[in-house]
Amino acid sequence: MATYQDERAFRELDAELPEPTGDRRPPEKDVFNHIGHRIPLIDARSKVTGQAIYTDYITLQGQLICKIMRSPWAYARIDSIDTSRALAMPGVHAVMVGTDAPIRFGVLPISQDETALAVEKIRHLGEGIAAVAADDEATAIAALAAIDVQVTELKPFLKKSDSVRDLREDEEKIHDHVRHDNNIHKRVKQSFGEPEQAFAGADCVVEGTFDFQGITHGFTEPIAAIAHWTPDERLVLWTSQQVPHYTHLAVSKVMELPMHRVRVIKPAVGGGFGGKSDPFPHEMVVSWLSMQCGRPVKILFDREEVFFSNHGRHPTTTTCKLALNADGSIQGLDVDALIDGGAFGSFGVVTAYYNGVLSHGPYRLPSFKYQGTRIYSNRPVSGAMRGHGSVNTRMCSEVLLDEACEELGLDPIQVRLQNLLPEFTTLINGFRITSNGIRECIEAVATKSDFANKHRKLPYGRGIGIGCGFYISGSALQIHKSRLPQSTVHLKVDMDGGVTIHTGASDIGQGSDTMAAQVVAEVLGLPMARMRVVAVDTDVSPIDLGSYSSRVTFMNGLAAKRAAEALRTHLYEAAHRISGYAVESFEMRDGFVFNRHWPEASVPYMDALEEALAGKGALATSGCYTAPPMGEKYKGAGAGLAPTYSYTAYVCELEVDPETGFITPIKVWAAHDCGRALNPMAVEGQIEGSIHMGLGQVLSEELDYLGGNLINANLLDYRIPTASQMPELDVTLVESIDPEGPFGAKECGEGGLAPILPAVANALYDAVGVRARKLPLTPDVVLTALEKKARADRKSARTG
Amino acid sequence: MELPAFHYHRPTTVDDAADLLARFGDDVDLVAGGTDLLPNYKNRLNPRGHVVSLSHVQGLKELSASRIGAGVRLVDLERSDLVRRALPVVAETAQAISSPPLREHGTVGGNVMLDTRCYFFNQAPMWRESRNFCLKAEGQTCLVVPNSDDHCYATYSGELAAAFLVLDGSAELLSAQGPRSVPLTAFFENEGIRRFADRRPGELLTAISLPDDAPEWTAGYQKLRIRDSIDFPSLGVAVAFRLDGDRVAGLRIATTALASCPERLDAVCAPFLGRVADAALAAELGEAAMKASVAYRNVPLDPKYRRKMVAVFVRRLLARLDGRFAL
The missing domain is CATH 3.30.365.10 (Aldehyde oxidase/xanthine dehydrogenase, molybdopterin binding domain)
Structure with a gap:
């Protein structure tokens, strides 16, 4: 098989191909210390011993419990919501309705069509209508029962064929922003080559219509979040998320807070599979309630609520x-x-x-x-x-x-x-x-x-x-067009010799933290035990767009590799200052800044580190990935x-x-x-x-x-x-x-x-x-x- | 979601448990393993103000070939040498129930007395509210068979009852009025809410008793479910027979997970007595059992399909248990 080392094979296949701009250097070596090794995930022990800290395990002082009232109607216009009885109940601290935070959001800039709670209309059974923050779950549930919602039911669209045709007189389209008088959200038409000719001239044409039911992710950890409006007037949100960055953007938008006043933290996540890769209504709800109460507000979904949240594969x-x-x-x-x-x-x-x-x-x-x-x-x-x-x-x-x-x-x-x-x-x-x-x-x-x-x-x-x-x-x-990198990793090394990997990549159980640690350990020639990953706290971690579209190993891995290579350069220079040998003669190996020509001129890692830190303080480097232009x-x-x-x-x-x-x-x-x-x-x-x-x-x-x-x-x-x-x-x-x-x-x-x-x-x-x-x-x-x-x-x- | 609040009682004798049942009348439930009751409570399905635990009650764990205590865990049945040897159909049925972790908790009594299940019933409160609730909880009409005239069509999903039925077992009951024994064929009622014929207030199941000839019957159980673990049955079929030479001397079939109670198909079996045990008999019997079965669309798998499987299961069970039914 041709590889990138075999440039000729590459060129002969397609002279028009744009120049790839990634790491086109041949690898320094083919024998690795960590890469290609069967390494248990670095958080496996904490998970199998029940000690990993998932969102619901976090309990903050004075924390309130949030419950969301969910619609029993598939499609309805909200006539009125009376929350007064709920608000008057002892132990109830705040009640929220859709109009309290009506700004629309969504993961794609072109589909900003969700709100924290239903505003004017309810669009599916299980959609949130109102929410309560109370001392405990029982009080919150009792308060939801005291909220009076009056609606006018609308004729729901439940068959695919009803959504593609024009509206009938007694029907109302689900979203006003839909261009035509139907419920078509997006239509894509593409044609390449000459399909009509190809089908007409082919020896064999097979055809079939296939029917797929919707399916959902079935992740183990139910959806959960805690918001805390802190005394210094910042919003801190712990949330079980694959895409903390998009949550960060959306919370900032809906709560009308600049991004620097919002901090998003992703604790251990018990699976996502795409089901935690949107900014979610409940994240807005607990944020708003916490800002109202000045106290932390937590929500944990029941399994039914997880199903209503869905975001699974399209029927x-x-x-x-x-x-x-x-x-x-x-x-x-x-x-x-x-x-x-x-x-x-x-x-x-x-x-x-x-x-x-x-x-x-x-x-x-x-x-x-x-x-x-x-x-x-x-x-x-x-x-x-x-x-x-x-x-x-x-x-x-x-x-x-x-x-x-x-x-x-x-x-x-x-x-x-x-x-x-x-x-x-x-x-x-x-x-x-x-x-x-x-x-x-x-x-x-x-x-x-x-x-x-x-x-x-x-x-x-x-x-x-x-x-x-x-x-x-x-x-x-990128979803949001910008010149920012798609993934960034920061490394920090201080006198203890441990390497702190600051990454924004969301480990949702797939092992991205381990991947980053392996990549950095490999480049630095250090044991895995020196690696520690500090992942997804937007105050500390650089931005990574999230765990979706199978992007993390490729993009975050490259960012980690580049950050480690930058760090390595500092150690090479330190070894050069200590030994007098040229920077180019060193490589990182087995805890040494190793001199490949004169092994006796190698410098132990900790000695090189001391030299590198002298007069300078902790080493900090950064690496990032941005996809090259293509297509x-x-x-x-x-x-x-x-x-x-x-x-x-x-x-x-x-x-x-x-x-x-x-x-x-x-x-x-x-x-x-x-x-x-x-x-x-x-x-x-x-x-x-x-x-x-x-x-x-x-x-x-x-x-x-x-x-x-x-x-x-x-x-x-x-x-x-x-x-x-x-x-x-x-x-x-x-x-x-x-x-x-x-x-x-x-x-x-x-x-x-x-x-x-x-x-x-x-x-x-x-x-x-x-x-x-x-x-x-x-x-x-x-x-x-x-x-x-x-x-x-x-x-x-x-x-x- | 947390459980609703209730008063929890932990009696240590059967008599005390029966007293508690009598005292609280309609406002009490029994709990042993809790694998069925507690999920239902979380969904606010007819929760009661009082729950009486049977976990500490003495005398419910008897286990012999003629008497199986209500407090015996399913895992004890499937692992018991005595049961495997003398009543293999009981061990086989126990092993088909739910999943290994739940069988560590679930009991014989819990499985026999299992509440009926239905798509319209086993749902969260909001879901049920969206359909105006159903007859079995808070509502006015059955949503499976509208205009059912106050008849609930929820499906009985207990499985041991099918095995006990083909062994001709009886329910041993105790109340403040004393003990009594009711043949399982007369114990259940085909109605999803009442579930039991002639259930007396304050009565609890203490054991299943089996006739002395139970070990002499050749019996087996087959379960229909999409996954081979966890799932409730979409159909369960138990058969038992005795042969005299190559002729059928005794024959019983019981089905579960079709109606609101387990059913023994004695009328179906009667014409086959005295006939030669062969494949033709097995096939005819299966067809006859299918024709006698009715299923509703309220548990997984299409009702028509579930009925068809009655025929297949009866035939296959017989063939598996005795090669003559395959010839």
Whole structure:
């Protein structure tokens, strides 16, 4: 495989490619002390011993408890709210309604459509109407019951088809800012190459409409926050967040406080998966209540409230068409996705793009047509969830590819291999492809699973299927356009010799703190025990945009690496002053500023540090990452642009009980190109977790609505697979050594989710001959499909 | 969310517990493992002012082939050598309930007396308010079958009852008026709120008794659920039979998680007595059991599907328990 060291191969592939501007130096060495080692996460002990400090574990002196009154109506106009009885209750300190903090906010500057509590209108069942700060929970609940809300109910929009059509006379659109007389939030249309011609001329066109239910993240730690309006008139907010920076911006806006008077702290977070990656109404609510009371105010969601907050994967109906020639070459892809955004915008504009643009890999598409429609409805809001925007469309295109192979009598592995994108290329939509290990991924899973000897050869009821994918490794484009870096890390070293890593990256359980520590320890040649991470306290940490779009290892890792390299320079200079040897002769190794030519001239780390600190005080350095300019200029060209992409191939073998419809995954062979596995144990954990989460979406998870009511707003009825349902997993890490990533690394947290869905669906077909068109594939759905197939088979036997 | 306030009582004798039940009338609940009651209390589902704990009551943990105390934990049933040997269907059923951590707490009595479940009932207060509540808690009508004429269609989800039914067990009850024994076939009522026929005030379940011939029956249980742990049943089927040579001499089927109580399908079984045990019988019996079953859309999985699985489960259980039913 060509790598960045092999410049010629790179140039020959594409002379037009812009000059990558990352770390293009060859690595100093290939043998590392920490990088590539299986290192337990640095906070693992505190978590497994129950000592990690999550938001709800923080108790402040004089703290009040907040409860939010949630709407039992899906769509209603607020006529009046009378809070007087609640306010008069002993133990109640403040009551808040929507008009108290009516400034709109949202994670995207173009979708500022949420408020702290409902103002004028209620848009989904479970939306906050009023909030109380009281001495304790019981008082707060009693006070909520004393609030009198009068509403006029409106006709809710609960079907996707109702939101795309023009309004009828008795209807009122959910948001006034929607341009037309309907509830379409965002419509994206794209066309590259000549799709009409491609479909007309292709030997084989397969088509299908797929129905995906909404799903949610199911993180363990419920949403929680504490706000404290301090005596020096600053607002301090502890919050379980993936994106403290966007919360910082939004709280500052809604509370009308300059950013420097708001301090956001992220304690330990018990999972996010995208469900904690928006600034949230409850953060505004506790902030406002604390400012009213001058006392700390805490909120902890019940699980039902977490479900109402949702922000999970959009319920989607996707019609997809794929054109192939008889030789197996892909001619074009046509995707039309109708996605239900629920009541608010959230990341929805991005989702509308991602449902299309993240289909551009890992195969070369000569033509591509996309229409994406994100609608508003009177349901809890949909947002970003692991594999954001890519998962549902990936399921469609990979299943259709399997169908096309079947129709053409071609081998699904060979067809995939022959259509793969090469390394270092540019796509029809302007994406810049650099490192790419998809070929190794497919070959690994095909070989290990013995795919060729099993596919279409297993007995009835047992099947094998493949699914592939690719995913962004960080979004090159910033949400808020600015010249500021996307990630920054500060390092501080004082006489104790420990290295303090100040990072704004949000460790939400994925291990970003460990990643930063490993990178810095590697560069400085020091043991991990000298590293300490001080993460996300906006008074102390530099800004990182947050844990979303699989950006942290790449961007924060580079920032950490650069900060450590700057620190290293100080130590080299100190060693030079002590030993007289040239700065260039040193490297950091095993606790020494090591002289690679004259080992006896090496300087112990602590001696070099003393010299470096003399007359100067603590060393402090900084490193940052800003994505280089890339891509084209058309509208929406930035969506899906990433400094690099990850690649994944999965094979799943499963059993189907044809009498009950139960699917039992037996084994999954997984291969993921993560550039370089900085910490193989952590990477494998991400891949295994992605498979688990994806199996949930394909087999059992769905947000089950009855009208506006979510029937299964609890972790009993929302069925995340248990450990006992997990198949055996075989994870292969493919290292394509990315030319720009830190030590060659790229993402591994999200890209590994999508391919498991089509791998299961294609294996289902291999096992019993039915095609998945509706998720989740619960046993009743599968059995219905089997019965339908049996009827069709009987009919064709009669007529044939 | 915290539990609502209630008075908590910890009697140490069965008689004291029965006295407390009698004293507080309709305003009292019993709690043993708490795995069902406490989540319901958190959701404010018919909380009472008094809760009587059975954890410290002596004499509820008897365990023999003919008597199983109400206070016996599910985990004790599944691990008991005696139960596994003499009453394997009971051990098998216990092992299918919920998840290992909850079986450490849940008891026989709790599972037999389990409250009925329903999508419209097991919800947070705000959710129920949005639908104007349901008949089973605070509301006026059943939301599963509107115009049900004050009939609640919530689904019984206890599982041990199915096993005990096919072994022809009885509920041993105690009240201030003294003990009595009621066959399980007459114990339950197919109505989601009342749940029990002829339940007398202040009466508590102390044990399940089984006839002496229980170990002579070949019996098994199969559970339908999407995940193979944690989930309540969407269907549970227990079968028991005795063969005389290759002919069926005794046959019982019980289903759970279809109606508001577990049901024994004696009328379905009767025509099959005396017939040769073979695959045709198993298939016909399954079909007949399915036809006798009714399910409602208020627990996971489509009702039609759940009924179809009655036929499959009956057939498979028989085949698993005795190879002659597979031939």
